[in-house]
Amino acid sequence: MNIKFLDLGLQPLANSYQKSHKKKTKKKEKLYKLSVSFNTKTKLVSLVNRIPDKKMFNNTYPYKSSMSKTMIDSFKELSKKIKKRFKPNKFLEIGSNDGALIKNFANNKAICVEPCSNLAKITKKNGYFTYNEYWNLSLAKKIKSAFDKIDIIYSANTLTHINDLDEVFRSISYLLDKNGVLIVEDPSFLECIKKVSYDQFYNEHIYLFSALSVKNIINRFNLELFDIEKLPTHGGSLRYYIKHKVNKKIKIKKSVSHQLSREIRFGLRNYATYKKFALSVTKSKKNLIKIFTDLKIKNKKIIGYGATAKATTVLNYCNIDSQMIDYFVDITPDKINRYMPGKNIKILKYNRKLLDYIDYIYLGAWNFKKEIFKKEKNFIKNGGKFITHVPYPKII
Numbered sequence: 001m002n003i004k005f006l007d008l009g010l011q012p013l014a015n016s017y018q019k020s021h022k023k024k025t026k027k028k029e030k031l032y033k034l035s036v037s038f039n040t041k042t043k044l045v046s047l048v049n050r051i052p053d054k055k056m057f058n059n060t061y062p063y064k065s066s067m068s069k070t071m072i073d074s075f076k077e078l079s080k081k082i083k084k085r086f087k088p089n090k091f092l093e094i095g096s097n098d099g100a101l102i103k104n105f106a107n108n109k110a111i112c113v114e115p116c117s118n119l120a121k122i123t124k125k126n127g128y129f130t131y132n133e134y135w136n137l138s139l140a141k142k143i144k145s146a147f148d149k150i151d152i153i154y155s156a157n158t159l160t161h162i163n164d165l166d167e168v169f170r171s172i173s174y175l176l177d178k179n180g181v182l183i184v185e186d187p188s189f190l191e192c193i194k195k196v197s198y199d200q201f202y203n204e205h206i207y208l209f210s211a212l213s214v215k216n217i218i219n220r221f222n223l224e225l226f227d228i229e230k231l232p233t234h235g236g237s238l239r240y241y242i243k244h245k246v247n248k249k250i251k252i253k254k255s256v257s258h259q260l261s262r263e264i265r266f267g268l269r270n271y272a273t274y275k276k277f278a279l280s281v282t283k284s285k286k287n288l289i290k291i292f293t294d295l296k297i298k299n300k301k302i303i304g305y306g307a308t309a310k311a312t313t314v315l316n317y318c319n320i321d322s323q324m325i326d327y328f329v330d331i332t333p334d335k336i337n338r339y340m341p342g343k344n345i346k347i348l349k350y351n352r353k354l355l356d357y358i359d360y361i362y363l364g365a366w367n368f369k370k371e372i373f374k375k376e377k378n379f380i381k382n383g384g385k386f387i388t389h390v391p392y393p394k395i396i
């Protein structure tokens, strides 16, 4: 049974950065209900309302994995680890984006699956065999007939974006060699609760995984977890290592039971924990609005740093608009000179000088806090302050 526990109001599509200001366009931006539910049986957390894939993942998808040094370094490290630990012959990535990970593998050993044509074009150009398609069983069959079974399937921040999770894992189970390994990386719901980072929820993130829910879902397809790693990426993620149950050559590591116990101890099997989280979210909203209002009363100049999809959830849920935040800065070309969805705040091309006369910066990309603080040490040295809502609204 699915029980709704969190309501984040009406929200625009998180990655639909608007071309022009609301007042200058006749086309009204569409808003969708965003609320979150918990399945009492599988423990899976998911959005109540779903948006069709084609509205979200198309030829204008702006997110690029290679935009941050943190991600590039993390992918380089991971590719080394995969090569050493599993020595793959055929490596397949579902949601290969602009190839940030795959470029660490030889062209003849790696296959990309990417539904957004603007991104698929990049890996194709770089010589990688790329399927510009959505992940499903018919694609898995096509890949099998072309390449036979695959020994490593990897997917980061993608499977949780696909509505039909059963088909996702059925197709993976079908294509993965019997001795093969599936590696899945996604934000951890436990971390999300601990950090009150409710902005992990937006229309693309249909699911937010925990080890408990992953274990339950994959069990139906005769797959099982054999290792779990904790990662700092995307505000705290888990990397799940999965194999066919019939493969007894790979031993199950203690990390699996440790993570499961951690989640059970925290109460992820109980509805009360989810209700408590929803109350923390309401409190976070109230306190963040207070910070912004108090600063604006004092005429402080505030901008946003990192025009993230996550920030779209926060701005729309807390009703923070261009009266509060003058503009956002970001380095992603496809976001520059556009407007934050739903709130009409312009996104400017990042330039250090844009921070010169600013009092406060709202950290839209709080998950890159370390990298950003390092980059902006002069802003901090000159008395500039940051605002964040994670793990609770505060000025740093």
Ligand code: TYD
Pocket: 063, 067, 068, 069, 305, 306, 307, 308, 309, 310, 311, 329, 330, 331, 332, 335, 350, 365, 367, 368, 371, 372, 375
């Ligand atoms: P991310 O948190 O990965 O995405 P989302 O919430 O959209 O899934 O995106 C980080 C954004 O922050 C991305 O648009 C790039 C931007 N950014 C900067 O502009 N400068 C920086 O130094 C860093 C690290 C990120």
